[in-house]
Structures are given as structure tokens and as C-alpha cells.
Amino acid sequence: MAMRNATDDWRYFDAGKIPTKASTPHLDRLLAQIGAAADHGGPIALLDVGCGDGRLSKRLYDQGLCVTGVDISPAAVAAAGRLAGAQGGATLRFAEADFAADQFPRIEGGPFDVVVCQLVLSIIGDDRNRNNLLRHIRALLRPDGWLYLSASGVSDAINPGYARLYAEDALLTGEPHSYFSRNEQGEVLYMTHHFTGNELEDLLKAAGFGQIEVSLEREASSRRPEEAAFFLYATCRPA
Numbered sequence: 001m002a003m004r005n006a007t008d009d010w011r012y013f014d015a016g017k018i019p020t021k022a023s024t025p026h027l028d029r030l031l032a033q034i035g036a037a038a039d040h041g042g043p044i045a046l047l048d049v050g051c052g053d054g055r056l057s058k059r060l061y062d063q064g065l066c067v068t069g070v071d072i073s074p075a076a077v078a079a080a081g082r083l084a085g086a087q088g089g090a091t092l093r094f095a096e097a098d099f100a101a102d103q104f105p106r107i108e109g110g111p112f113d114v115v116v117c118q119l120v121l122s123i124i125g126d127d128r129n130r131n132n133l134l135r136h137i138r139a140l141l142r143p144d145g146w147l148y149l150s151a152s153g154v155s156d157a158i159n160p161g162y163a164r165l166y167a168e169d170a171l172l173t174g175e176p177h178s179y180f181s182r183n184e185q186g187e188v189l190y191m192t193h194h195f196t197g198n199e200l201e202d203l204l205k206a207a208g209f210g211q212i213e214v215s216l217e218r219e220a221s222s223r224r225p226e227e228a229a230f231f232l233y234a235t236c237r238p239a
């Protein structure tokens with residue numbers, strides 16, 4: 001298993017350099033399908049886990065949702081907090097929370113109709129941390145709620161650079177398809193795990209999710225846009 005402390009890697013990460021994705025067609029489709037109002041009659045309550053600097057949370061708030069963004073990084077939450085507000089029935093707030101730990105995070109505003117978890121499962125640490133993340137999300141969702149999750153996919157077949165990174169770091173990470181993301185100086189920033197579709201589906205099932213749909217897309221790598229990488233997009237509900 002990983003020898004780094006992923007919690008510390010992200011707690012002290014430079015908030016101005018948090019990787020993100022601006023385009024979210026899979027999430028947009030899910031929200032259109034759910035509709036503007038939840039079954040309980042109020043506005044949709046959405047939790048954005050690992051919200052980074054809050055730009056996705058803000059976009060969803062601007063669409064009329066009640067959004068809570070949570071992140072382990074105090075600097076990211078402070079930056080995101082400047083976007084907080086209330087307009088019409090919608091609200092936007094941010095809080096610090098650790099979803100990798102065994103202990104259940106205390107989050108106000110739940111249970112949630114939708115949980116968004118974009119690009120977090122791949123970087124949150126080892127298998128235990130991944131299971132904790134999904135278990136905590138499951139517990140915060142309404143029984144009829146939805147999880148939208150994106151993660152990095154195994155990409156050695158389309159990018160030899162990833163094949164090399166998986167092989168070079170395998171002894172240190174202790175698992176296939178994991179490697180250390182590094183900065184321009186070669187210093188390790190955090191561990192990244194790339195999932196197969198079946199692996200992601202099994203993790204979601206083990207955490208208590210059903211109606212799982214996973215799609216695989218060939219895109220540009222988040223940190224190296226000139227290189228190709230696979231991404232997985234999952235939607236599912238509490239089983």
C-alpha cells in the first residue's frame with residue numbers, strides 16, 4: 001500500500017494549482033434527468049466532495065441548487081468561501097472535511113439528493129481511504145439520491161508514459177496502475193490510481209451502491225493536456 005500520507009499531501013497542497021475539469025457533460029446530463037426540483041419538493045441539495053477552489057460548486061449554485069462544497073484543504077476552502085452566498089432558494093457554502101479517514105465526517109445540510117465527486121477517488125490515498133470516501137458518501141445520500149463520480153482510467157494502452165510510470169512506481173505504491181504525480185522539479189506531489197471500469201464498479205458495489213453505470217472516455221490528461229488519458233464517469237444510487 002501507499003507509503004505516503006495522502007491526507008497531508010492534500011491538506012498542504014497549493015490551492016492555486018488544484019487539478020480540475022471545466023467541462024462536465026455526464027454530470028450535466030444527470031442533473032437534467034433529475035430535474036430542477038427534488039422529490040421532497042424543495043431545491044436539490046448537492047454535496048461536492050473534494051470541491052477544490054469551488055468553481056464547480058459555484059456553477060451548480062448558479063443553476064439554482066443548494067450546494068455544500070467540502071475539501072480537506074483549508075486554503076482551498078478559504079478560497080472557495082469567497083464564492084459563498086444565497087440567491088432565490090439556492091445557497092452555496094463551504095466547509096473543511098476529511099473523507100479519507102475511518103471517522104465519519106460531520107457535514108451540515110444533509111442528507112443530500114446528489115453527491116458530486118470529481119477527480120477525487122483516484123488521489124485520495126490507498127484502498128482503505130477509497131472505501132472510506134465511498135462509504136461516507138453513501139451515508140450522506142438520501143435513499144433515492146444519486147452519486148456522480150469521475151476518476152482516472154487505466155491508460156497504458158494509449159499512453160506509453162503511463163505504462164512507464166505504473167512500472168517505475170509499482171514497488172513503492174504497492175499496487176498496479178498507481179504512480180506518483182510529480183511537479184516540474186520531479187518532487188512527488190501525491191499518489192494517483194487509475195481504475196479499470198470493473199474495479200470501479202466493484203468498489204461502488206462494496207460501498208453499497210447499485211444501478212451503477214460507468215462510461216469510459218478518451219480525453220486529454222488533467223495535468224499534461226498534450227497527452228491522452230482515459231477517464232471513467234460513474235452514476236449510481238444507494239442499493
Ligand SMILES: C[S@@+](CC[C@H](N)C(=O)[O-])C[C@H]1O[C@@H](n2cnc3c(N)ncnc32)[C@H](O)[C@@H]1O
Pocket residue numbers: 006007010011013018019020021049050051052053056070071072073076097098099100101117118119120123124
Ligand atoms: C484533483 S482535485 C479535484 C478538485 C475538484 N473536484 C474539481 O474537479 O475541480 C482533488 C481534490 O480533492 C481534495 N481532497 C483530497 N483528499 C481529500 C480528503 N481526504 N477529503 C476531502 N477532500 C480531499 C483535494 O484537496 C482537492 O481539492
